[in-house]
Amino acid sequence: MHTESKVCITLTALANEGSIILNCICSMDCPVINFHTPTPISDPAIAPAPINPIRINKPALSVIPERLRNSCSIVANFVPLHMIKIGNIKLPDFPLLLAPMEDVSDPPFRAVCKKNGADLMYTEFISSEGLIRDAIKSRQKLDIFPEERPIGIQIFGGDEEAMAISAGIVDAVKPDLLDINFGCPVKKVVCKGAGAAVLKDIDLMVRLTKAVIKSCNVPVTVKTRLGWDFDSINIIEVAERLQDIGVQALAIHGRTRSQLYKGEADWTWIAKVKENPRMQIPIFGNGDIDSPEKALEYKNKYGIDGIMIGRAAIGYPWFFREVKHYFQTGVNLSPPSFEERLEVILQHLRASVAWKGPKIGIFEMRRHYGNYLKGIPNIKHLRTQLVTLNTLEEIETVLEQTKNEFAKHGSLPSIQPALL
Numbered sequence: 001m002h003t004e005s006k007v008c009i010t011l012t013a014l015a016n017e018g019s020i021i022l023n024c025i026c027s028m029d030c031p032v033i034n035f036h037t038p039t040p041i042s043d044p045a046i047a048p049a050p051i052n053p054i055r056i057n058k059p060a061l062s063v064i065p066e067r068l069r070n071s072c073s074i075v076a077n078f079v080p081l082h083m084i085k086i087g088n089i090k091l092p093d094f095p096l097l098l099a100p101m102e103d104v105s106d107p108p109f110r111a112v113c114k115k116n117g118a119d120l121m122y123t124e125f126i127s128s129e130g131l132i133r134d135a136i137k138s139r140q141k142l143d144i145f146p147e148e149r150p151i152g153i154q155i156f157g158g159d160e161e162a163m164a165i166s167a168g169i170v171d172a173v174k175p176d177l178l179d180i181n182f183g184c185p186v187k188k189v190v191c192k193g194a195g196a197a198v199l200k201d202i203d204l205m206v207r208l209t210k211a212v213i214k215s216c217n218v219p220v221t222v223k224t225r226l227g228w229d230f231d232s233i234n235i236i237e238v239a240e241r242l243q244d245i246g247v248q249a250l251a252i253h254g255r256t257r258s259q260l261y262k263g264e265a266d267w268t269w270i271a272k273v274k275e276n277p278r279m280q281i282p283i284f285g286n287g288d289i290d291s292p293e294k295a296l297e298y299k300n301k302y303g304i305d306g307i308m309i310g311r312a313a314i315g316y317p318w319f320f321r322e323v324k325h326y327f328q329t330g331v332n333l334s335p336p337s338f339e340e341r342l343e344v345i346l347q348h349l350r351a352s353v354a355w356k357g358p359k360i361g362i363f364e365m366r367r368h369y370g371n372y373l374k375g376i377p378n379i380k381h382l383r384t385q386l387v388t389l390n391t392l393e394e395i396e397t398v399l400e401q402t403k404n405e406f407a408k409h410g411s412l413p414s415i416q417p418a419l420l
Contacts, residue, residue, distance in 0.1 A: 084282050084305050086249045087219030089150045089176050091306070094299060094327070095119035096320050097251070097284055099310035100154040100179065100223070102186075103364070106141075108351035110148055112344055113313055117320030119306075121151050125181045127194075128157030128166035142173050143355070150176035152221065156184060157208070158193030164211040171216035177248075178216050180209060182224040182238075185257045196257035199228045199238070206241055213246050221249040223286070223308075226269045229258035239273045243281050251308045254287040264288060271302040284308050292326030292333075299327075315371020317344065338376060342403050345372050345386075346396065353392050362390060378412040 084091040098105060098113050100122035110121045123141050130138030144151050153175040157163045163180075170178050182205055184195030191197075198205045213220045222242055227233035239250055252273060254265030265287025274283045286308035289295050295307055313319045318336050325333040336344070348368065353361035366387045373379045382402055389395050406412060 086177060086221060086282060089120075089219065091119055091150070095306040096323060097306060097308040098122065098313060098320075099251075099286060099308045100125050100152075100181070101310055101314070103367070104314055106352075107143055107145060107148070107355055108348050108361075109317075109368075110151070111145075111351055112317040112348050113320060114148055116317045117324050118309075118313075118317075119150075121148060122179055123151070123153045123175075125154045125156050125184065126166075126170075128155050128159070128162040131155070131166040131169050132162055142170065144173065144175055152177040152179045154179040154181050154223070155212075156181035156189060156194045158198065158204070160207055160211045163208050164215040167212040167215035171218060175218060177219040177221055178212065179221045179223055179251075180212055182222055183253050183257075185225070185255075185260045190257070196225055196228065199225060199234065199257060200232070202234060202238060202241060205238065206245060209242060209247060210245050219248040220246065221251070222247050223251040223253070225253045226256050226266065229256050232256075233269060235269055235273055236276060239276070239283070240278055243279060247281065249282040249284065251284040251286055254285065267298055267302045267304075270304060274303050274305070282306065286310065292323045295323045296327060315368045315374065338406055339403055341372055341376070342399050345369070346399055348372075349392070349395060358392060362392065362395070376412070382412070 083093060084095055096117060096119050098110065098118040098121040102124050105122060105124045110118075113121060123144065126138050126141045127135070131142075142153060144153065153170045153173065155163065155166050155170060155178065157166065167178060181195055182198045184190070186195065189195035189197070198208065209220065209222065224235070224238060226235045233256065235252060239252075242250060250273070252270045254267045254270055255261070255263065267285055267287070270283065270285045273279060282305040284306045285298060285302060285304040289298065289307055289309055290312045298304070299307065307323075309319060309323075322333045322335075325331070345368075349361070349365050352365045355361065356364065369383055369386045373383055382398070385398050386395060389398065402412070
């Protein structure tokens with residue numbers, strides 16, 4: 001499993017008359033080039049198999065062997081030296097993952113996150129017992145769509161048989177992977193012996209995970225926490241034992257269950273897992289990533305394979321593209337314009353209504369407006385309308401009128417008349 005953040009160029013010298021051509025399309029620092037000289041052939045239309053690789057430094061690009069200088073074309077294609085793999089799933093170097101969040105990570109929200117750069121996404125977590133009972137809400141959470149791939153479906157539970165049966169149900173939907181939640185700290189989950197409660201019994205965790213792995217044909221991954229509390233942090237043993245039974249990636253939230261979401265996430269324990277010489281699977285960090293600067297700092301400081309982003313993306317799907325831009329340039333990307341915010345709100349709303357129906361779709365969309373419009377001056381009146389209107393047509397009208405008003409004046413007035 002490769003984790004270094006490097007990119008290389010493969011130069012293939014073709015036996016064709018003409019000058020040397022370098023198609024350089026990569027904006028990243030490419031410290032090493034693999035230079036290949038092919039077997040000479042008479043027909044330049046036939047691409048020979050590269051042989052005799054020569055590694056040269058990027059600054060030495062101009063130092064091309066004299067024997068090739070006037071006798072071939074060189075085509076440079078950038079290919080990643082290091083990719084993150086989960087089973088057969090290939091992810092870019094240092095992927096950004098959208099965390100599975102209850103009542104948030106539904107298909108409409110995932111769609112806007114995917115458009116803005118999320119590399120791997122997960123469904124909301126699904127109760128194994130709910131799937132077996134054929135509960136409508138649990139079954140609906142199985143909905144995944146081609147444009148979302150790669151995507152994982154996450155389940156939780158504390159009973160081996162139920163987890164095995166539910167894994168078979170999930171497998172039939174054909175996600176790219178199945179994720180097990182051993183980290184949810186919420187009382188109603190923990191009281192059922194699921195989520196973070198399983199951290200108190202690693203043997204049970206192993207049995208539950210084995211049952212899932214045996215019951216499906218897709219890679220199985222796990223999301224968990226450091227331990228139950230500060231006195232029982234056991235993530236090192238958890239990681240080793242899960243890897244030993246076939247778990248193919250691990251996402252770790254840097255808090256214990258007792259912390260819930262309070263205090264700071266401790267990524268030093270995540271780094272210890274990653275630095276463990278026994279660990280070969282990808283390790284993703286999660287917790288408190290709320291700025292591109294922090295994402296880059298933690299990437300460099302803790303050596304993890306990728307970051308899972310949760311709360312920072314709620315109502316702000318642009319976070320993914322902003323982080324990627326900062327990684328590439330070291331400069332903060334300009335935030336989305338007000339018009340873009342309104343457009344994405346509308347996309348999200350329409351998808352929510354299409355998937356859930358008008359009543360539930362409109363109602364559940366209300367939790368997102370505050371974050372979408374956060375920091376916009378004089379926005380209270382619009383936000384109030386969005387959380388009180390009850391039809392898609394009314395909301396569409398308000399959004400369109402607001403966009404026109406903003407385009408005309410460049411801002412929203414401090415005292416706004418009713419737009420309807």
